[in-house]
Amino acid sequence: MLAGLAVLLVPEPAWAWGPGMHILVGTELLGALALFPTAIAEILRWYPLDFLYGSIAADITFGKKYAPVGRNCHHWHVGEELFEAADTDATRACALGYLTHLAGDTIAHNYFLPRKLLTSANTQAIGHSYWEHRMDIHLGQAYLRAAFHLLQDFDHAHNDRLMDRVLDRTVFSFQTNRLIFKGMITLADHDGWRAMFDRVLDYSRWDVDDGEVATWLRYTFDFAADYLINRKESAAAFLDPTGERALGNAKMLNRTHGGRKTSRQDELESLADEWFGSPEEFPGWWEKRLAAEGMWIDLVHLKAILMRPKHSVLMRRAKNGVGMIRKKVPLQG
Numbered sequence: 001m002l003a004g005l006a007v008l009l010v011p012e013p014a015w016a017w018g019p020g021m022h023i024l025v026g027t028e029l030l031g032a033l034a035l036f037p038t039a040i041a042e043i044l045r046w047y048p049l050d051f052l053y054g055s056i057a058a059d060i061t062f063g064k065k066y067a068p069v070g071r072n073c074h075h076w077h078v079g080e081e082l083f084e085a086a087d088t089d090a091t092r093a094c095a096l097g098y099l100t101h102l103a104g105d106t107i108a109h110n111y112f113l114p115r116k117l118l119t120s121a122n123t124q125a126i127g128h129s130y131w132e133h134r135m136d137i138h139l140g141q142a143y144l145r146a147a148f149h150l151l152q153d154f155d156h157a158h159n160d161r162l163m164d165r166v167l168d169r170t171v172f173s174f175q176t177n178r179l180i181f182k183g184m185i186t187l188a189d190h191d192g193w194r195a196m197f198d199r200v201l202d203y204s205r206w207d208v209d210d211g212e213v214a215t216w217l218r219y220t221f222d223f224a225a226d227y228l229i230n231r232k233e234s235a236a237a238f239l240d241p242t243g244e245r246a247l248g249n250a251k252m253l254n255r256t257h258g259g260r261k262t263s264r265q266d267e268l269e270s271l272a273d274e275w276f277g278s279p280e281e282f283p284g285w286w287e288k289r290l291a292a293e294g295m296w297i298d299l300v301h302l303k304a305i306l307m308r309p310k311h312s313v314l315m316r317r318a319k320n321g322v323g324m325i326r327k328k329v330p331l332q333g
Contacts, residue, residue, distance in 0.1 A: 017108045017220065019056045019185055020136035020143035023150075025104055025220050026055040026097060029228070030302065034292035035285060036228050040096065047093035048302055053156050054097025056147055058105075060174070060181045061167060071168040074102055074241045082166045094159040096228065103227040103236035104220040107279070109243020112216055114250035115276040118257075119268045138213050144185070146306040151182050218286045219278070225285035235281040249275055 017025075030048050033041040044051050061073045071078060079102050083095035136144055164174040172180065223236040231237065240246075253271055 017104055018136035018144075019059070019147035020139045021217075021220065022055045022101055022104060023052060023143045023146050024139055024217065025224055026052045026100065027302065028217075028221050028289075029100060029224060032225065032285075032289035032292060035225055035289055040228055043089050043093050043096065047090045049150065049154060049305070050090045050093040050156075050159060051097040052146075052306075053150055053154070053159055054094035054099075055101045056097075056150070056185075057094070057156075057159065057163065057181075058098045058101035060163070060177050072242060073167050074105060076102060076237060076241065078167070082162065085166050086162055088158070091159055091162045094156075094162065099227060100224040102241040103224040103234070105241040105243070106236045106239035107216065107219045107223055109241065110239050110246040111219070111276050111278065113243065114246045115272045117247075117250045118253050118272045118276070119265070135213065135216070148185050149306050151185055219282075221289075222283050222285050223279070225289070226283040229285070235279065235283055246276060 030044060030051065033045060036044070058073065058079075073079075079095070079099045082098055083092065086092040086095045160174070160178065167174065223234070226234040227236045253275065257268065257271060
């Protein structure tokens with residue numbers, strides 16, 4: 001109920017990439033530790049669940065536009081303040097996950113969402129939430145379920161205290177925001193919600209294909225990895241994670257072109273290419289991850305921890321870190 005109330009009271013996108021995409025990108029980053037500076041790789045190796053929690057927890061705060069001026073939780077300096085305030089490796093891992101979330105959102109908010117909002121402008125009721133959830137559905141239910149288990153079955157009080165201390169209050173307190181966020185993740189993983197959204201998809205002509213999803217995943221991984229490697233000199237650091245200007249331009253173009261019944265789809269596609277094409281700078285870490293030698297997370301065990309969190313042996317492994325083997329396995333089923 002609180003989740004639904006938040007959506008009604010706070011008219012803004014619930015998140016940029018959905019939690020499924022952030023979990024997927026996070027696990028891919030954990031499978032490529034050899035790319036990163038040793039100090040960062042060691043933190044992520046021993047605290048992968050804190051890192052993944054941070055990668056979705058950046059969307060806990062609702063009503064971001066009601067934050068004090070300059071204190072939007074999706075601003076880079078706020079994310080870096082979170083990292084500076086972290087006083088344990090576990091909370092540092094969470095803050096690093098938070099920062100990779102912001103890096104991923106530079107792609108979602110400056111390219112993917114503005115483009116989709118413009119090209120689907122002639123169709124009513126196709127907005128942020130549709131495209132965000134559309135991507136998560138295409139990725140598969142396993143990633144949403146992993147996000148649910150991560151929130152439901154593990155103690156993140158230490159990370160929550162850090163965020164409560166650093167992030168400014170908006171419409172709700174941090175604890176209320178977390179409760180709403182947990183409810184939204186639960187709703188997204190609910191069979192009834194999936195069935196309802198499946199019916200929406202049956203009647204929608206707007207889709208994303210495998211090739212398009214792979215492209216956006218590649219961009220998102222690239223910018224997230226680049227931020228962990230190059231921080232303020234990274235490609236993502238020069239973009240706004242909120243995408244305020246890009247989304248504003250999409251709305252302006254919608255008013256001037258999308259609302260006209262005479263606007264052809266090819267005209268909207270051309271406008272989208274002109275305004276929201278693809279990132280000019282492309283770091284290339286997605287390809288390099290396959291050739292990197294060195295430290296790897298055991299993603300087999302990480303998957304088992306996320307999908308069967310109440311298994312006592314796996315819980316002990318989760319508390320003691322995840323060992324290193326050079327094998328990467330995607331979440332499935």
